[in-house]
Amino acid sequence: MTIKVLMDGLIILKHHGRRQSVKWHSSLREIAMPSVYSLDSVPVKERFARYRDLVETYYVPVSVECHRPERFNAWINGTNLGAVTAGTSLLGEQDVDRRTEHIARSEDDRVKLIVPLSGSIFVNQDSRNTLIRPGEFYVTDPTRPYQESIVGDLTFLYFLFPRNLLTSKLSRIENVTATGFDRKRPYARLAVDYAKSLSNVxxxxEPTSASQxxxxxxxxxxxxxxxxxxxVQxxxxxxxxxxxxxxxxxxxxHLKDPNLNLEQVAVAMQLSTRxxxxxxxxxxxxYRRYVLEQRLARCAKDLTVAGNLDSSITEIAYRWGFFDSAHFSRSFxxxxxxxxRDYRASNQSR
Structure with a gap:
């Protein structure tokens, strides 16, 4: 299918050689997702507005902003390869924001993979903010918020993979979202080379070979x-x-500190208590059992050291963080x- 947006608000669809004209509207849900679209016939000053209306229909709902709409242009040339959608595209400078409210009204959970050919893009997801350059690739997961910022015009290859196609073989894909994959690793290099070759054909x-x-x-x-x-793992x-x-x-x-607690350890480690x-x-x-056992072990050792004969059992207990002699005796x-007392006596008699 080819889609061309005209300046008078008409959309020209061409599918299997048949041409059809339909009126533009803000949502194109009634139209099958386009494999190809171009804004070449739309006046430059109107292109970004038309693109913004169309963009969420092509993939998933997002907010899109452009600081220089008078210079904006976009085209997409893609096809379905069985369950996978693949293609090439050019997008002008823009900021993309996928927020929680977008996710709530979206059923599409396909994982998006982008391979820049020219230009650069910043991507932010799962607490990672990465600049992706030509020859690298990255993935975003639409089931969680993400942001993208295109610097200048970006020409790229893209793939939309059914989520279960990847997650059935990968655990915790969120550990590699918004991560730049370069050509230093063999599988990444092989995948990018294949993607570039694939884009030419x-x-x-045919349907069967496309699925393969x-x-x-x-x-x-x-x-x-x-x-x-x-x-990463x-x-x-x-x-x-x-x-x-x-x-x-x-x-x-810090076993000698009677006030030692998990919160104190967490602060010292710069970690949350949880x-x-x-x-x-x-x-x-x-935690509590470990601290008790370690304090008891050190008390037991001191009870058998000849140099501690002048120290009372209570003094030894307090030395190692106990502050209740009765509790210490019961625990010991x-x-x-x-x-x-019996432990000390039995070890002194040996």
Whole structure:
């Protein structure tokens, strides 16, 4: 299907050689999603307004702003490759904002993948803000807010992948959204090269071969995403492991502080209490039990050291953060099977 917007508000549709004229309106939901459209026949000063009316019909609802609408132009040339939509496009300078209210009224959850050919684009999603240059690519997930800012004119390849086509093979795709994939990694390089070659023959496929071409694109880009996702998850695991060790070390160093609590550890680690609790639990450590066991272990050690014979049991308990001698005695007996006094005596007699 080809769509051309004319200056008098008419849209000329051409599909399988048949030509049809329809009146422009602000929503084109009654028309099948266009594979191709151009604003060449629209006066320059009106192009951005026409484009803004059309853009959410082509993909998903967004807010679009242009600081220099008098210079705006846009065209899209795409096709369906089975379940995958692919094509090439030129878009003028603009700011795109996908907000929560847009998501609420949108049923389309296809993951968008962009490969710039010329020009640059800033993309922001999931707390990442990245400048994407020609030869790189990125993905956005329409089920969460994102922002895009095109600098100058942007010519690019695009793919719209059914969400389940990617998420069935990838976990936590949100870890790689708004991330620049360059050609340094083999799968990313292979995927981009295939996409560029594919863009030259998009109009030449029969339905069966088109589906196969789309499936290959999905597989290659999925592998490229997996390649980076594996690195991100590995880095995340290593990072969390280091955080766990630092948290544990901080607790061990402050056992003598009777006021030590999880909130204090979180502040020192510059983490939220909830995150720290999850981090410790992930490492098999329950904060209160760990602190109690470590304090008891240090008390038990001091009870057997000859140099501490002049220290009372209560003094040793208070030295390691206990502030109630009765609670210490009960806890010690429950853990070691005997009272602190008997424990000290049994070790002194050896």
């Amino acid at each position: 998009l109009d030449e496929f 071409a789309g499936a290959i694109a999905a597989d290659l880009f999925t592998m490229a995403l997996w390649e980076r996702l594996d690195e 590995t880095h995340s695991t290593v990072h969390r492991s280091a955080q766990f060790r630092r948290a544990k070390a901080f607790i061990d160093q 995150y720290l609790h999850g981090l410790l639990s992930e490492g098999g450590l329950k 007996k429950a853990f070691y099977g005997m009272s602190p």
